[in-house]
Amino acid sequence: MTMRGPTPSSRICGACAMRCSVLIVNWRTSELLRELLLSLRRHPASGGQEIIVVDNASDDFDEAAFRREFPEVHFLPQRENLGFAAGNNLALRHSTGEHLVLLNPDTQVTEGALDTLLDFLDHHPSAAIAAPQLVFPDGTVQDSCRSFPWPMSILFTAMRLHIMFPRSRLLGAYRMTWFDHRHTRQVDQPMATCWAVRRSVVEQIGLFDEDFPILFNDVDFCWRVRQAGWEIWFVSEARVLHVGGAGTKKGGAAMFAESHRGLVRFYRKNLRGRTPAIAIALASLVSWLNCVGRTLSARRAAAR
Template identity: 45%
Template sequence: MNLSIVIVNWNTRSLLRACLRSLEAAGDLAHVEHEILVIDNASADGSAEMTRQEFPGATLIANQSNLGYAAATNQGLAAAQGECILLLNPDTEVPSGALRVLMETLAAHPEAAAVAPRLVDPDGTVQRSVRGFPAPWPLLAELSGLARLFPRSRRLGAYRMRYWNHDDERGVDQPMASCLLIRREALEAVGPMDEEFPIFGNDADWCYRARAAGWSIYFTPHAEIVHHGGASTSQVRRAMLRETERGLTHFYRKHYRGRAGTLGYLLALLAIHAGTAARILAYDARAALGGRPPAGSSVGREKERARP
């Protein structure tokens, strides 16, 4: 089998329907031996029933409880039979040609463990979906505001990469896994998602491990995917702030403890915890005043904000 598409869903029935319909309409799969696996994390909105009734060709794994993103993704990876595995969020829509370009790009770079497309808002605005790894000093430059003061600096801006417009194909550190095509050979070498990152950080961790094992990760702007963003996580915004902190802290302890300088390591951890506390205070204050973030804001796009 050429391709397995793994979609993890939680309470996004309408978006999941649109995602699955876009895969059907795109036409890229017509001549590709493929399977679509939907792993539903105990949704209460009828997502599993909709998938079963409207998309009988998809394989549905309906969990009885919410296992989290990493564990559910690993269920899909374990069941997948394709030589390539596409991790796809349910809040995406796949235009015609995008899957073909992703598969061609992966084939053109045998050293690549995975390739990611350019993500865009429904209005076509390019999302900043690629970051560097959050090493201590680039992260501190970001949290202190220095990276924003000098947005063209590659040293200070190594984490958020504001100096780059996502307009050329290149090797990168960590693209968002909202749409990520993975080579089976690389998956078998690197292993599945680390379930110690149940919600956030698992994709960054996987890319870090792939890079450490000698693989490359590629980004191509020649494939574009519409990404609505944060459809599941924005439903439980306050809890996700803590999950952000948990994921980033675990990433640091796993990959930087004993490898980064002690001062930078400790300052970065302190900044992570202080930043989370400040965001929770701001969220609680907004909630007390009856305010909500506008649709499509950086607060609403939780997955993008929360990545390590």
């Protein structure tokens, strides 16, 4: 496991200057990034915010233009694609806020969303992460919460039992198909599209594990948060617009393989010895078959 670099505590004193640091990792979604930055300008967090953008060598990122339009933003352009985990870790090491807000570049914050999440952390001392309700551009609420990927849950999902029995908390466990995302509740792993994170938690458990460069680093982080005794909350009162998959779609079929590798890494790191080996093997096999099937489908579609 690699979690490179110092934890944020090595940089930060006890009294932080800003209420929150907004951390954004951009890869080839610069038009959407601009819209996000404009929304942060319209709806800033009270108590002060700093914005840090790591650009992962995007071919559509005009650094000079962004610096002219957004002088309040700290840009960290990279010469290579660091990935999601390392990109966020870089931003974390440069942050100074009391709390941390991770945002994907294909999001836009709405009025009061940041304050709702930050207030939730302030009023719930056991909460490590507060995640908002994600809304597609057409107003549809996105199903953004999952349970941890226990092998049986993955098998049920592969068998499409969550579609046949969406109200079952057992068969629909992984995708939480029984949950309507209109109520505030504790969850295992909300999508890292938007998180408000308590800085002291990062100081306690460490940064994102860079052995999960693109996918499943958020799942691993949530697992470590829960293992350390903290709570993770989905806060429906906070709403954030989410285009959805703007970055990962540019990765093409390679993202299917990355998802499979991330799941297998997660099992090896966190579930070995906690669940029967045969169950892990079956879930890993199903994940691999799904990866192969989706990759072949994508190639056939591209050839048409």
